[in-house]
Amino acid sequence: MPEFQTSPGMRDILPPESARWRRFVEVFAATVERAGYAQVISPLLEDLGVFQRLGEATDVVTKEMYDFHDKGGRHVALRPELTASVCRAFVEHRPLTPWKVWYTGSMFRYEKPQRGRYRQFDQVGIEVLGANDPYLDVEVIALGWEFYRALGLQQVNLLVNSLGEPADRARYVDALKAHFEAHIDALSPESRQTLQKNPLRVLDSKREQDAPLVSAAPRLVDFYSDEAGTHFEKVQEGLRAAGIPFTVSSTLVRGLDYYRYTTFEYQGGTLDSAQNALGGGGRYDGLVEALGGPATAGVGFALGLDRTLLACDDERVFAPPSNDVDVFVVDTAGGLEALHLTGELRAAGFRVDRAYENRSMKSQMKVADRSGAAVAVIVGSDEIAAGVVTVRPMRGHDVPAHGESVPERTQQRVARPDLITHLRNIVQ
Ligand code: AMP
Numbered sequence: 001m002p003e004f005q006t007s008p009g010m011r012d013i014l015p016p017e018s019a020r021w022r023r024f025v026e027v028f029a030a031t032v033e034r035a036g037y038a039q040v041i042s043p044l045l046e047d048l049g050v051f052q053r054l055g056e057a058t059d060v061v062t063k064e065m066y067d068f069h070d071k072g073g074r075h076v077a078l079r080p081e082l083t084a085s086v087c088r089a090f091v092e093h094r095p096l097t098p099w100k101v102w103y104t105g106s107m108f109r110y111e112k113p114q115r116g117r118y119r120q121f122d123q124v125g126i127e128v129l130g131a132n133d134p135y136l137d138v139e140v141i142a143l144g145w146e147f148y149r150a151l152g153l154q155q156v157n158l159l160v161n162s163l164g165e166p167a168d169r170a171r172y173v174d175a176l177k178a179h180f181e182a183h184i185d186a187l188s189p190e191s192r193q194t195l196q197k198n199p200l201r202v203l204d205s206k207r208e209q210d211a212p213l214v215s216a217a218p219r220l221v222d223f224y225s226d227e228a229g230t231h232f233e234k235v236q237e238g239l240r241a242a243g244i245p246f247t248v249s250s251t252l253v254r255g256l257d258y259y260r261y262t263t264f265e266y267q268g269g270t271l272d273s274a275q276n277a278l279g280g281g282g283r284y285d286g287l288v289e290a291l292g293g294p295a296t297a298g299v300g301f302a303l304g305l306d307r308t309l310l311a312c313d314d315e316r317v318f319a320p321p322s323n324d325v326d327v328f329v330v331d332t333a334g335g336l337e338a339l340h341l342t343g344e345l346r347a348a349g350f351r352v353d354r355a356y357e358n359r360s361m362k363s364q365m366k367v368a369d370r371s372g373a374a375v376a377v378i379v380g381s382d383e384i385a386a387g388v389v390t391v392r393p394m395r396g397h398d399v400p401a402h403g404e405s406v407p408e409r410t411q412q413r414v415a416r417p418d419l420i421t422h423l424r425n426i427v428q
Pocket of ligand 1: 111117118119120122123278280303306307
């Protein structure tokens, strides 16, 4: 056992998986940039107060924060999510609205690590500040949907709900509280605790004991103001028009308690129900104000990389991209020629790796084989003297088994000045 290992809930993402992560972000960026979203890059660390504005009723804030005092005595925290940082940046810089941004990066939550749940994990997301239009909610929801399609995922279920306006929500929360309190003995001990902090979250309970009380609870839809009701109708109408299948889930309240109006969640059809939320979001009019800015509408979502990639594995889509090089330079001369040649080929646009340490030809060819290169270019003293290199195909019917000598006819000596043209013809 080595002396140092990653902390619990934190991981190294190694090749080839790391290339898949990068590709994931590239596909996401391409999807949302087509819709006018631009990337925002904000610090990993913020004043603790930025996240406390998310609400005292969220576990993310009360239990899971990585907070500490820095050397200057500031109480700071590693970000547990990015919506609050984006709103803080909006208040600080006052960009023109609607401000449409996307982001990617690591979040930190001190949770109990398990499959699909880590203490450092990555998300991608979008936020739009300064526009309250139900069809914008539709755009946001549709972009997440399109992104999953672009990855190749088929089994994604979209749940939508509306939490109404703050006043509707407050009246509803009172009614909910009264309902659960009237049957407090039937509620699980965990939900009794949740009830004290945030009655809405009791609806999220997945415990069997709570199921009858949750299904008999008052329904939020009966508390909507006209405006909230119309907003939600339009969101549903827009989703139908966009051809995006969805289910209305009246118990979908999601973790952060600043949501109002629309909330939504994408669930992975292949994942275990405790960890099946691939991502989600909603409308959070009011958060910018809570951070000291003007009253500003906001809507967005965050999607987790880990669970989405687990879903991709389950559906056998979005495999790690190939890391193979095009050309591998084998060097038996040991001088500067391999260095020159490698540099020239890279400058010409080929992906090129090479051998080091002047190993035997056989061991260099093994590395060449492992590199996935289509051809090996061999630089030996004979070749240098004759002004040529040897080009040896590595793939298809020309690939020899390890240790087998390569028939002379499959390899070619190519004049040094002709090499790039020659390689362009044989390497795609
Ligand atoms: P949230 O910010 O809580 O709405 O989460 C959005 C998405 O981020 C979830 O649906 C997950 O895919 C992902 N996520 C949240 N917490 C974790 C975690 N601890 N580990 C891995 N992914 C997470």
